[in-house]
Amino acid sequence: MRLGCATVIGAAAGQLRPALAESVAPGQVPAPLQPPMMATSGRDARDAIKGATDFTLRIAPMIVELAPQVVITTIGYSNKVPGPLLRVREGRRVTVEVVNDTDVPEYVHWHGLLVPSEVDGAEEEGTPPVPPHGRRLYQFVAKPAGSRWYHSHTAAMMDMHRGSYTGQFGFLMVDFANDPGLYDQEVFLALREWEHFLTTMDQDEEQADPNDPMPEKPANPDQRPNGLEVSAPLYSINDKMLGAGEPLRVKSGQRILMHLLNASASQIHRIGLFGHHFQVIALDGNPVPAPQPVDVIEIAPGERVDAVVEMNFPGVWILGELRDAARQSGMGIVVEYANQVQPRPQWLPPAKARWDYTIFGKPAPRPAPDKTIDMIFEKVPGGPHGITHWLVNGKEYPHEREFVFRQGGCYRLLINNRSDDSHPLHMHRHLFELVELNGKPTAGIMKDTVIVPAFGRVAVDLVADQPGLTLFHCHIQQHMDFGFMALFRYA
Ligand SMILES: [Cu+2]
Numbered sequence: 001m002r003l004g005c006a007t008v009i010g011a012a013a014g015q016l017r018p019a020l021a022e023s024v025a026p027g028q029v030p031a032p033l034q035p036p037m038m039a040t041s042g043r044d045a046r047d048a049i050k051g052a053t054d055f056t057l058r059i060a061p062m063i064v065e066l067a068p069q070v071v072i073t074t075i076g077y078s079n080k081v082p083g084p085l086l087r088v089r090e091g092r093r094v095t096v097e098v099v100n101d102t103d104v105p106e107y108v109h110w111h112g113l114l115v116p117s118e119v120d121g122a123e124e125e126g127t128p129p130v131p132p133h134g135r136r137l138y139q140f141v142a143k144p145a146g147s148r149w150y151h152s153h154t155a156a157m158m159d160m161h162r163g164s165y166t167g168q169f170g171f172l173m174v175d176f177a178n179d180p181g182l183y184d185q186e187v188f189l190a191l192r193e194w195e196h197f198l199t200t201m202d203q204d205e206e207q208a209d210p211n212d213p214m215p216e217k218p219a220n221p222d223q224r225p226n227g228l229e230v231s232a233p234l235y236s237i238n239d240k241m242l243g244a245g246e247p248l249r250v251k252s253g254q255r256i257l258m259h260l261l262n263a264s265a266s267q268i269h270r271i272g273l274f275g276h277h278f279q280v281i282a283l284d285g286n287p288v289p290a291p292q293p294v295d296v297i298e299i300a301p302g303e304r305v306d307a308v309v310e311m312n313f314p315g316v317w318i319l320g321e322l323r324d325a326a327r328q329s330g331m332g333i334v335v336e337y338a339n340q341v342q343p344r345p346q347w348l349p350p351a352k353a354r355w356d357y358t359i360f361g362k363p364a365p366r367p368a369p370d371k372t373i374d375m376i377f378e379k380v381p382g383g384p385h386g387i388t389h390w391l392v393n394g395k396e397y398p399h400e401r402e403f404v405f406r407q408g409g410c411y412r413l414l415i416n417n418r419s420d421d422s423h424p425l426h427m428h429r430h431l432f433e434l435v436e437l438n439g440k441p442t443a444g445i446m447k448d449t450v451i452v453p454a455f456g457r458v459a460v461d462l463v464a465d466q467p468g469l470t471l472f473h474c475h476i477q478q479h480m481d482f483g484f485m486a487l488f489r490y491a
Pocket of ligand 1: 422423424474475476479480484
């Protein structure tokens, strides 16, 4: 499969994924797609759907008990947070019926999958909504293999009970065809925060590392006061605050495959587990060229990290956020070795906190792209309602005239972040290859979401081989709602 301009992802991918009974033979071509989405009404249509549906998601209000004394209300999928695990074999044609039991239109976005615009779940790309108190079928071929996810892609704007502020998210695993399953346990850990509010205090964000190169830092710093940004008082992994749920029970010598997902609407997180290493094998579900052990995983909204942890440091530990405030407000889970009598789980800061995507890449000469597209992102503190808004090449969304792909072309996006926040940039319906991070070249890392550090610069290459409207945006809900989006179209 040709994904980046120079990269081929081959059959060696996914050495650690489980083997499944249900299969499409390697090389087998999936049947052509049915009309990608069908709005339905009436009994006949519903009866026709029943037999063909692989999964059903019901969007409805629900209660989440984050801890015994902390119960919140939100909107979720099928009364679960995260929503049901959707697991399919690569290349399978999948039909998901989405029932919307709320009063507002909804969109389900299939994040990291190569699907057509009309199925992708973005209004801006022309996907039809799931109507209020109605239903809709999403049909697509599950590809590529790896850790994908699904979530609401509704604009929230001033309403902090819509879109990714809600519990509408879930794991979507597209399993590799050949996988020996070289691990003892597989766990799914979605990082979340809840009960968002607006504040001008930037208190709970991870500060930019002053040693970063910051090639986009202006000579004269912006002196304007902060506008309103989103914060939250409560955190969880899956649906439980630290200490409130079942611990992750392990035995000495086990290998635990962790599927980490940041399903947060607003925050980048750093996760550690004292005395253990995370062997990172995939980023955004795509196997990395050079798996490496790290002490800390940094993961931004929209991103996934797959890592294997060898359990060789017995005790009762906290796997959690490095920031004390976030961890003490719920962002963590207890890891308990068998036969331990220690009464309280221990947190100790991990050894090395530095995160650098490029250590998982490879050095490789790359062909020059056909075209380089410059994108400059800027922050305007305050604005309507005092909420910070964002400019892409000098303008808030929309600016669809500026960004055009020619089918089959190889493009380099040069992403310049002229703001003092890090932003996770997400490209819909395509994978891209990370080729430069703050001047450091790399190759072979395929992603769909990339953190562009504060005042930093990132270059990614992609082949324009997915015709149709394509959204590119910051995955922080408030940023995308207030200008931080661009639409690519094919010529
Ligand atoms: Cu952002």
